[in-house]
Amino acid sequence: MPTLTLVQGDITAQTADAIVNAANSSLLGGGGVDGAIHRKGGPEILEACRKLRASHYGKGLATGDAVATTAGRLDARWVIHTVGPVWSAGEDRSELLASCYRRSLAVADELGARSVAFPAISTGVYGWPLDDGARIAVATVQGAETAVEDVRFVLFDERAYEAFAQQV
Ligand code: AR6
Numbered sequence: 001m002p003t004l005t006l007v008q009g010d011i012t013a014q015t016a017d018a019i020v021n022a023a024n025s026s027l028l029g030g031g032g033v034d035g036a037i038h039r040k041g042g043p044e045i046l047e048a049c050r051k052l053r054a055s056h057y058g059k060g061l062a063t064g065d066a067v068a069t070t071a072g073r074l075d076a077r078w079v080i081h082t083v084g085p086v087w088s089a090g091e092d093r094s095e096l097l098a099s100c101y102r103r104s105l106a107v108a109d110e111l112g113a114r115s116v117a118f119p120a121i122s123t124g125v126y127g128w129p130l131d132d133g134a135r136i137a138v139a140t141v142q143g144a145e146t147a148v149e150d151v152r153f154v155l156f157d158e159r160a161y162e163a164f165a166q167q168v
Contacts, residue, residue: 002151003150004141009155018107018111020081020082028046028049029046033124041073044070045071052067064100101136109146138167
């Protein structure tokens with residue numbers, strides 16, 4: 001089981017083998033953490049995403065899946081893009097959110113990454129309640145079979161940090 005660390009701040013300022021992006025299925029960028037990663041990482045990341053779309057993900061990356069690209073100018077070797085589920089009050093999509101964390105760690109394992117920084121996937125634009133998103137994130141990483149040694153959750157504000165702190 002990896003060691004869990006909580007940090008409050010901007011994930012694009014982190015040093016890690018891999019930084020996880022809360023992307024959308026188009027892989028072509030967006031707002032929130034996705035926008036910040038592309039802005040700070042530079043055009044190389046978008047270029048790599050475009051190539052992946054053309055070669056493998058013509059219909060988009062499925063919700064719950066993950067794929068890696070270069071990290072461009074970020075202080076990391078890779079960005080792992082994953083697509084969180086949009087929150088639904090009427091349908092339990094928890095398994096898809098858990099899958100984002102599991103698949104990201106599986107991709108990290110394939111790459112040989114030992115340290116991975118995660119944002120709180122789906123808890124922004126996609127509307128997932130923070131406490132539940134934190135619970136799923138921590139439980140999934142704690143239960144993951146992975147060679148990743150260091151998992152860092154990078155929480156943008158104090159509210160998110162506190163929600164994660166309740167879970168560890
Ligand atoms: N560093 C760390 N966390 C951040 C940062 C940052 N720089 N910026 C925002 N957050 P969101 P989602 C937090 O909306 O809910 C995009 O448009 C934020 O406070 O980035 O999975 C994509 O293209 C929140 O807690 O991702 C998709 O269309 C968490 O990161 C869609 O948003 C996730 O918020 C994905 O929505």
